[in-house]
Amino acid sequence: xxxxxxxxxxxxxxxxxxxxxxxxxxxxxxxxxxxxxxxxxxxxxxxxxxxxxxxxxxxxxxxxxxxxxxxxxxxxxxxxxxxxxxxxxxxxxxxxxxxxxxxxxxxxxxxxxxxxxxxxxxxxxxxxxxxxxxxxxxxxxxxxxxxxxxxxxxxxxxxxxxxxxxxxxxxxxxxxxxxxxxxxxxxxxxxxxxxxxxxxxxxxxxxxxxxxxxxxxxxxxxxxxxxxxxxxxxxxxxxxxxxxxxxxx
Amino acid sequence: xxxxxxxxxxxxxxxxxxxxxxxxxxxxxxxxxxxxxxxxxxxxxxxxxxxxxxxxxxxxxxxxxxxxxxxxxxxxxxxxxxxxxxxxxxxxxxxxxxxxxxxxxxxxxxxxxxxxxxxxxxxxxxxxxxxxxxxxxxxxxxxxxxxxxxxxxxxxxxxxxxxxxxxxxxxxxxxxxxxxxxxxxxxxxxxxxxxxxxxxxxxxxxxxxxxxxxxxxxxxxxxxxxxxxxxxxxxxxxxxxxxxxxxxx
Numbered sequence: 001x002x003x004x005x006x007x008x009x010x011x012x013x014x015x016x017x018x019x020x021x022x023x024x025x026x027x028x029x030x031x032x033x034x035x036x037x038x039x040x041x042x043x044x045x046x047x048x049x050x051x052x053x054x055x056x057x058x059x060x061x062x063x064x065x066x067x068x069x070x071x072x073x074x075x076x077x078x079x080x081x082x083x084x085x086x087x088x089x090x091x092x093x094x095x096x097x098x099x100x101x102x103x104x105x106x107x108x109x110x111x112x113x114x115x116x117x118x119x120x121x122x123x124x125x126x127x128x129x130x131x132x133x134x135x136x137x138x139x140x141x142x143x144x145x146x147x148x149x150x151x152x153x154x155x156x157x158x159x160x161x162x163x164x165x166x167x168x169x170x171x172x173x174x175x176x177x178x179x180x181x182x183x184x185x186x187x188x189x190x191x192x193x194x195x196x197x198x199x200x201x202x203x204x205x206x207x208x209x210x211x212x213x214x215x216x217x218x219x220x221x222x223x224x225x226x227x228x229x230x231x232x233x234x235x236x237x238x239x240x241x242x243x244x245x246x247x248x249x
Numbered sequence: 250x251x252x253x254x255x256x257x258x259x260x261x262x263x264x265x266x267x268x269x270x271x272x273x274x275x276x277x278x279x280x281x282x283x284x285x286x287x288x289x290x291x292x293x294x295x296x297x298x299x300x301x302x303x304x305x306x307x308x309x310x311x312x313x314x315x316x317x318x319x320x321x322x323x324x325x326x327x328x329x330x331x332x333x334x335x336x337x338x339x340x341x342x343x344x345x346x347x348x349x350x351x352x353x354x355x356x357x358x359x360x361x362x363x364x365x366x367x368x369x370x371x372x373x374x375x376x377x378x379x380x381x382x383x384x385x386x387x388x389x390x391x392x393x394x395x396x397x398x399x400x401x402x403x404x405x406x407x408x409x410x411x412x413x414x415x416x417x418x419x420x421x422x423x424x425x426x427x428x429x430x431x432x433x434x435x436x437x438x439x440x441x442x443x444x445x446x447x448x449x450x451x452x453x454x455x456x457x458x459x460x461x462x463x464x465x466x467x468x469x470x471x472x473x474x475x476x477x478x479x480x481x482x483x484x485x486x487x488x489x490x491x492x493x494x495x496x497x498x
Binding site for chain 2: 056057058059060061062063064065066078079081082084087088110111112113114115117118120121122124125127128129131132133134135136137138139140141145149176179216217
């Protein structure tokens with residue numbers, strides 16, 4: 001059950017069994033608080049089914065939705081492994097199936113098996129990338145574009161020209177997640193009408209996916225560009241040169 | 250020289266020497282590209298003096314400033330350790346003194362020494378916290394509040410009632426960093442006048458720090474709250490109970 005979860009995918013079977021053996025499985029309803037901001041982690045949570053909202057509070061005590069997680073997510077690896085207080089709280093927003101794995105066994109695993117530590121670093125790196133993408137999107141794109149990207153992420157069929165689905169997240173949660181007020185979310189939905197987006201309550205129809213993609217921007221996979229093979233040679237050389245000079249001083 | 254840098258502070262002396270021995274020191278002027286987005290890392294950079302801007306590009310090719318780093322920063326640990334392409338580019342924005350440490354020795358270190366891996370995880374966790382704080386701030390606070398927080402972060406004396414300094418970052422960079430347009434930054438500076446913020450070009454006077462702090466919100470250190478010692482007992486029990494039931498099925 002843990003295999004599809006980032007960080008666990010690359011664990012060897014023995015390590016995986018070691019952590020899984022101490023895991024506790026539980027079903028819970030919506031609205032269950034899993035942990036609060038600023039408390040110390042005692043477990044790593046893995047969401048197998050359902051939805052969990054991660055919320056954070058700013059310096060002036062306004063709180064918001066940092067992320068909404070679906071099946072196959074773990075949270076919050078960084079705090080569990082480093083034994084540092086959570087900077088976000090977590091609660092379920094749908095009936096959910098969860099696994100709780102003790103923080104101590106997780107720390108022991110990364111403390112004794114370098115391969116496991118590397119697997120966890122990869123998972124943390126993915127979390128960091130997601131957070132960074134949010135930062136970029138919040139800085140340069142307007143709410144309608146962010147909403148467009150979110151709606152496109154709900155299209156399961158990559159070649160589809162048209163799609164119809166229910167919003168998996170209530171609109172009251174979608175607005176803070178996208179970083180806008182409720183009235184801005186309504187305006188954003190209105191703005192997307194010109195790009196073939198139709199809504200009836202939580203039901204969404206995308207009539208022209210290509211057109212919407214053109215407006216909202218395709219989600220870029222972190223592909224390696226052509227320049228990869230060629231490091232910035234001039235700089236490397238200048239670097240070495242100056243370096244030698246500094247050493248000679 | 251590397252000791253004050255996150256991730257290196259907790260390394261044992263032998264590990265530190267091992268990575269430092271292969272490091273190259275260099276001085277460089279402003280405007281030097283260190284690496285580009287989507288290339289594979291060949292070195293970890295450590296900034297000893299100067300300033301470096303990290304920039305990112307959104308799906309629709311708009312680019313922005315993700316962060317501005319000062320002395321004692323390393324970048325980008327996550328990509329270097331996992332050997333994944335950079336999701337941001339880096340260039341110097343002031344005369345800078347840098348150390349370049351080969352990616353391969355860094356990976357070898359974390360691959361063979363669990364304590365070093367843990368030190369690097371801590372550093373990655375700190376990066377994740379900073380990014381998450383940005384996400385929260387961008388979602389719930391207006392540009393004037395974000396600017397206020399930034400100005401307060403420039404006050405070195407914790408008990409000061411008044412402060413005067415030069416903006417270490419050009420305004421043309423401050424706007425995208427704070428996630429607003431140039432004209433919004435001007436408006437934000439105007440709005441802060443009522444909170445005792447005076448500016449002449451890049452010179453800033455904070456006449457009433459307490460007042461500004463009241464508006465912008467104090468920067469919260471991740472202190473551990475009272476609830477730490479008490480995990481959510483009801484949930485733990487319910488969890489165990491349900492867990493046993495699931496197993497019995």
